[in-house]
Amino acid sequence: MLTLNLIPASPVTFSKSTHQFHPLKRIHNPKTFAYSPVFVNKSSPESPKVCNFSKIHGYPFGKIRALCTKTTHFTDIPENPSRKPGSHVTRAAAASESNPEGEADAAQVAAKSKAKTLQLALVFGFWYFQNIVFNIYNKKALNVFPFPWLLASFQLFAGSIWMLVLWGLKLQPCPKITKPFIVALLGPALFHTIGHISACVSFSKVAVSFTHVIKSSEPVFSVVFSSFLGDTYPLKVWLSILPIVMGCSLAAITEVSFNFQGLWGALISNVGFVLRNIYSKKSLQNFREVNGLNLYGCISIISLLYLFPVAVIVEGSQWVQGYHQAIATVGKSSTFYLWVLLSGIFYHLYNQSSYQALDEISPLTFSVGNTMKRVVVIVSTVLVFRNPVRPLNALGSGIAILGTFLYSQATAKKKSAGGEKKS
Template identity: 80%
Template sequence: MISLNLSPSLNPGLLHKTRTRQQPTRLSALLVTNPEPFKHSYSLGLSPVPSLQIRTDSKPLLSLTNPGYTSGFSRKPRSVAAAGSSDSNPDGDYEESDLGEAEKKAKKAKTLQLGIVFGLWYFQNIVFNIFNKKALNVFPYPWLLASFQLFAGSIWMLILWSFKLYPCPKISKPFIIALLGPALFHTIGHISACVSFSKVAVSFTHVIKSAEPVFSVIFSSLLGDSYPIAVWLSILPIVMGCSLAAVTEVSFNLGGLSGAMISNVGFVLRNIYSKRSLQSFKEIDGLNLYGCISILSLLYLFPVAIFVEGSHWVPGYHKAIASVGKPSTFYFWVMLSGVFYHLYNQSSYQALDEISPLTFSVGNTMKRVVVIVSTVLVFRNPVRPLNALGSAIAIFGTFLYSQATAKKKKIEVGGDKKN
């Protein structure tokens, strides 16, 4: 038992309590609700309470001069504080309003962080597509530019790891062996997309690349996965929209169409192969995984690039400088295409680490819309009404696909829990 004698000569505005771990709400309710706290001596049955203090600092923990609130850290009304003094909060560390406000602040902070990541992802992708196309317009050698983009990403990751700006993954022989397949398919997907960008409008390449879910369903089905009818129906508008856009495309080129289609195949096989070969390396996060893939892809691509178009690089460089006028301008375009290629992939992996696959799929679909509109405005590509309609149908189909596959995953998760 602790006896507390409070002198009536004290100014009640100077009486405060020290916040303790054992049931402070019971004490605060007693001090606040008693009508005459300074005329009596109270015997409080709070055996664990170590001490009570008289504080004269400018920020009191408990101020009786403002009887509407019990704490300077919480704007909780007195009646609510008294009601909250039950045994539901035995430790007394934080009140429910404190926890509620903390959760709200955490959610707001996470939402803001995701908004920034999505904004960077979209912005970086737009910058990459614009300057990559500018460079390809004057230097139509996509194998060298694709190699440089992988080189820029590899140097970026090596700098992060060397200066310990980001934790370096533990590289082992089994991990490298498991990574060989995904890196190969990533290389195929990347170079094929660059070839397509060099031959047709950026908007057309992205419309064809929106057909990636079609190849995903087909290849996954061949490997034994089953899909509900809703998923199969969702790919129909994708096929119809891409077909309509291809037929009405002003800049149609068979090489550009083939490159975009091969790119879809490469990235789909990369995703499928990654799921099958990298399951035992979950300790490596998405950013480090992509960094390792970039380095291996560069080793795959550059020797082939030399063989395919290496003899054309020097004369092509001189033509590019002559058409641009200033070498620094051409260097600037190439540099931005390489840096922002890696940055937008880095942002996409960071977004995928924080959100569900469904949200990521929807965000990726909207990203294509933003990129298509931006590049059409920048390069002033002529767009026919039927072409715009086909593009809209294809992109809407990818949205339906993301919804249908999300429902499929929920059903699978529910079945696993029941089993």
Template identity: 80%
Template sequence: MISLNLSASLNPGLLHKTRQNPTRLSALLVTGDKPFSCRYPLGLSPIPNLQIRDSAAKKSLLSLTNPKTPAGSFSRRPRSIAAAGSSDPSPDSDSGEAEKKEKKAKNLQLGIVFGLWYFQNIVFNIFNKKALNVFPYPWLLASFQLFAGSIWMLVLWSFKLYPCPKISKPFIIALLGPALFHTIGHISACVSFSKVAVSFTHVIKSAEPVFSVIFSSFLGDSYPLAVWLSILPIVMGCSLAAVTEVSFNLGGLSGAMISNVGFVLRNIYSKRSLQSFKEIDGLNLYGWISILSLVYLFPVAIFVEGSQWVQGYHKAIASVGKPSTFYIWVLLSGVFYHLYNQSSYQALDEISPLTFSVGNTMKRVVVIVSTVIVFRNPVRPLNALGSAIAIFGTFLYSQATAKKKKIDVGDDKKN
């Protein structure tokens, strides 16, 4: 039953017009003295118990709501007065369309971030290798890359292009460990790049989950059987790729393995020491890691290979022919090293760890294929098979660890 008040002073002429324009019916149902009840939706059947003082108005309204009203005067399709009287979309449809647009915009933004992440990583690997081919001094080149990233962040903070975080002494102390392990991981990777093909280094670096599981287990974390099984193809694939690698070099293999250890310890140490500094986002965190890593690395770089830099510089210029070409290679390697790390942190802020892991795995595939094409490195069939097995194992690992995280979250909620 629907109870409404109908004004006693209805205009019969106005009621008659509603037969031509049903949307005006809602304007007629205004507050009045006499209530009436209706068992049916208005416009589908007569309205019983209608109390109207004006007989002409009553006659007009009853003819309007009579089912025998001529076709075209009022629709028989069930609908509410608001739906019949409004050509504008409902609030629900408006919100649904807004959500769709927002989702499309977010997906587009995420696609751009992923595209930049992949593109910047490819550019870094290509020009980093070009520079190392003519100037085989990875300690200086790695230091410059950290220097370029530090200058980049200082410019963003100084010109207020990005909010500068409030830094405290406890934060710097907590960051010393992660920055040290980041330095170890970065310089070891550069050493590996200088001695073997870029594709081989990335295949070995895909074994990073193996070290993550082992070290985390020693520190008390437990993993389901699926995680342990997922690292088997990683080990098998990396081993097959290593024994069939044309440019195999023990120093290059060791550098990639040490890089894995450094980055895994950085992640573990960051998780344990930086939990109380969640107000600092990933981009600012990486900026401060770059600055502290530069402080760690450059003095050691001077000690390790500083005496060879001048001679190596002249050989590099003679090999390239134009000093500007060498400068561009070094500059691009430094700028894009920071940019691809920046994009990865931005992607991690927007997506789940599982999606990030899958994206990182696919990134290695794209980088490996790109560098093989650019540098025309010979790839044996077994080497390609081993690389594919290792990368597939990394994908399985990301799936297994994602399920473990869901289980852990569920257990925490129960507790």
């Protein structure tokens, strides 16, 4: 409890014209308040007289002495001892009850978070499902019609038509097409074409599971080519690619359906897609306003223009005979058409879903999702086509996929460290 000591006031005389109160000018006074108002003598500006309230006995309330000897600051004022423990909790509860809008906002944020999580789960689900459907029907079509150049061309054609329909119906905003933009797309589209046709060649020669195991070695080519271009990687990244190489080698040695064309097709596909990604960063950095789906649609159209003329030269003379053999093998032409159509539609759909997923999640989550996608595809195709899998082959596939996962973790840490250094 504070003691109030009132000292009788002694008469003090003030001049009417020589003093002016300046409330903003403060002088530190450790004996009383931390900062005290002063009076300034206007008649002598060179050495103004300071009049402190604590020394003026005529102050209306006299001199106040506190029991505390420390300098009085707002932060040093002790809590009111009359306040009951936990009274602030009661006030907070009363405030929350009197503020229903805050609870409504919190509920709305929680609902939006749940909706976004559900949307992301659906995107991942569609991505995996569409990839599985593509790999199954693409392999079925290639088993009866072993002409990957024509089938790859049709898949790009189906994607191009799909994007034109979206743009025509204004379901997707049409990108602004300019000559510099087309020139910038030529390189990435060329490497995309190489990656796509090489993968189709590999699918036509070996089991789908083996192709995906070899394609999981894509990070190895990414690190090597990027290092040649001047990028540096920490030791963890280099160590993460060792199990990828070991796993792919073990899987290749023990693969029942091993074929050198299938192996080289998968490896060349990795090279093509890695160079596409590297070249895209350099040539398309001035066109970041184009979203991923539109960018992929434009690349598909240009890739079709690259691929189809070469496909006619490579295997065009065998298409008619191969078509009749495929119909005779399947028994119904409608079944063969359905397989080819589904392979083309779902090829574009799973790529579209991957771009949508990349827009919603971080690159690390996308890399992990892509790794798990390969696991799901490998298991699904093995079950559908009943491909024989040896224990060492399964072990090598697992090691390679584990290395891919470790690589995604290591590169994500490298990117986050680089971002912190830049900031």
